Amino acid sequence: xxxxxxxxxxxxxxxxxxxxxxxxxxxxxxxxxxxxxxxxxxxxxxxxxxxxxxxxxxxxxxxxxxxxxxxxxxxxxxxxxxxxxxxxxxxxxxxxxxxxxxxxxxxxxxxxxxxxxxxxxxxxxxxxxxxxxxxxxxxxxxxxxxxxxxxxxxxxxxxxxxxxxxxxxxxxxxxxxxxxxxxxxxxxxxxxxxxxxxxxxxxxxx
Amino acid sequence: xxxxxxxxxxxxxxxxxxxxxxxxxxxxxxxxxxxxxxxxxxxxxxxxxxxxxxxxxxxxxxxxxxxxxxxxxxxxxxxxxxxxxxxxxxxxxxxxxxxxxxxxxxxxxxxxxxxxxxxxxxxxxxxxxxxxxxxxxxxxxxxxxxxxxxxxxxxxxxxxxxxxxxxxxxxxxxxxxxxxxxxxxxxxxxxxxxxxxxxxxxxxxx
DNA sequence: GTCTATAGATCGATAGAC
DNA sequence: GTCTATCGATCTATAGAC
Numbered sequence: 136x137x138x139x140x141x142x143x144x145x146x147x148x149x150x151x152x153x154x155x156x157x158x159x160x161x162x163x164x165x166x167x168x169x170x171x172x173x174x175x176x177x178x179x180x181x182x183x184x185x186x187x188x189x190x191x192x193x194x195x196x197x198x199x200x201x202x203x204x205x206x207x208x209x210x211x212x213x214x215x216x217x218x219x220x221x222x223x224x225x226x227x228x229x230x231x232x233x234x235x236x237x238x239x240x241x242x243x244x245x246x247x248x249x250x251x252x253x254x255x256x257x258x259x260x261x262x263x264x265x266x267x268x269x270x271x272x273x274x275x276x277x278x279x280x281x282x283x284x285x286x287x288x289x290x291x292x293x294x295x296x297x298x299x300x301x302x303x304x305x306x307x308x309x310x311x312x313x314x315x316x317x318x319x320x321x322x323x324x325x326x327x328x329x330x331x332x333x334x335x336x337x338x339x340x341x
Numbered sequence: 342x343x344x345x346x347x348x349x350x351x352x353x354x355x356x357x358x359x360x361x362x363x364x365x366x367x368x369x370x371x372x373x374x375x376x377x378x379x380x381x382x383x384x385x386x387x388x389x390x391x392x393x394x395x396x397x398x399x400x401x402x403x404x405x406x407x408x409x410x411x412x413x414x415x416x417x418x419x420x421x422x423x424x425x426x427x428x429x430x431x432x433x434x435x436x437x438x439x440x441x442x443x444x445x446x447x448x449x450x451x452x453x454x455x456x457x458x459x460x461x462x463x464x465x466x467x468x469x470x471x472x473x474x475x476x477x478x479x480x481x482x483x484x485x486x487x488x489x490x491x492x493x494x495x496x497x498x499x500x501x502x503x504x505x506x507x508x509x510x511x512x513x514x515x516x517x518x519x520x521x522x523x524x525x526x527x528x529x530x531x532x533x534x535x536x537x538x539x540x541x542x543x544x545x546x547x
Numbered sequence: 548g549t550c551t552a553t554a555g556a557t558c559g560a561t562a563g564a565c
Numbered sequence: 566g567t568c569t570a571t572c573g574a575t576c577t578a579t580a581g582a583c
Contacts (some may be wrong), residue, residue, distance in 0.1 A: 146548085162457060164370030167576060176548050183578065194363055247453030249517045250446075251368060256516030291533045294509040301507075303470055303500040312461030313457045327497045333543030352566085384568050389560065391566095454549060 147185050149175045155196045159240035180304035189249045197255050201262035207267050226325045234315045292336050299328035353391050355381045361402045365446035369454055407468035414472050428471050432506055432531045439520045474499045491543035498542050505534035
């Protein structure tokens with residue numbers, strides 16, 4: 136059995152952290168390598184010793200963000216048999232991620248750059264939405280088989296649940312038209328979305 | 342009665358058109374004023390004679406795009422009394438806009454820049470999603486009052502319908518993870534979303 | 548590996564002739 | 566209004582000392 140020892144390079148870590156903060160808080164294009172080096176703080180030569188290019192640094196940043204994202208999404212859930220309760224638990228994790236300042240910033244960052252840098256989009260999708268939808272799908276499928284739910288297309292239904300949670304509110308937040316929702320607004324969103332979804336897939340709440 | 346005569350400046354028109362094409366096809370930051378002037382084609386001094394800055398040019402571009410957007414969204418609809426049919430008509434217009442190459446590109450452009458340029462987000466929201474949701478809301482409200490529908494929150498329901506149409510598919514397209522849907526896929530999306538929505542708001546299809 | 552210093556290109560914006 | 570030419574700043578990336 137081989138043992139993997141992650142050697143942690145403190146300079147590299149500092150660079151990635153500084154770059155992450157700058158990329159999320161500002162536009163990728165408006166952040167220069169000088170600013171990143173200054174914020175780390177390291178010299179620019181050191182920066183280029185660890186990362187071949189600015190694009191490579193962005194890939195590393197998004198990669199590490201995806202790691203954290205994946206860890207949050209795959210945390211265990213669903214301990215009760217109550218479908219509505221379990222859906223709300225899933226919703227809470229998702230909504231917390233989606234409307235967090237970093238979550239919104241990552242969304243903006245990746246959407247802006249994925250057109251000229253497709254690997255980014257693939258990475259975020261595979262470690263985010265894809266996992267979430269697959270999890271919900273594998274939760275709904277057996278319930279549908281047994282007849283507790285009556286869903287025509289389970290895959291579409293799983294998509295739909297997250298879409299309802301995203302909603303136009305998420306769009307407004309991305310456009311900086313309104314600030315992220317507070318706890319009360321998030322709870323209300325989850326309630327409304329869950330209710331419409333459950334009725335939409337033929338589950339009678341009571 | 343005063344008559345307004347729009348004097349059309351061909352140079353200005355050429356600049357806006359060239360800038361629109363470049364901004365939509367590439368990242369705003371990676372498009373230089375030199376490239377825009379070259380594509381128009383005009384000299385850079387002429388460009389700055391018509392627009393004070395690159396940001397002002399972006400505002401003009403997005404403003405004109407919003408004009409076209411608004412015109413498409415406010416086109417008359419709903420001639421039949423069939424709720425499902427009317428929803429599908431609304432959905433068709435919305436989906437066509439949302440997944441068109443220019444629609445996706447505009448989405449990317451505005452999301453990327455609205456954080457450092459909030460007027461952009463406000464403009465697009467006021468002339469796009471806001472109008473669409475308001476229209477659907479004013480269509481659903483009387484039906485709900487009469488009891489044909491049983492919606493707890495009409496505003497949320499209107500939001501929800503467009504969210505279902507957007508769905509994770511839109512996210513994947515934005516991330517360049519998959520190409521925009523073809524006609525068949527769009528029709529299927531509209532069918533699935535409408536069905537789930539109608540059942541979710543308590544409308545019995547038959 | 549890490550630093551200082553700088554190359555070489557390109558950026559947004561402007562001056563001055565016509 | 567439109568052009569050519571260019572300014573000063575800033576960008577990504579690298580060279581060379583230690």
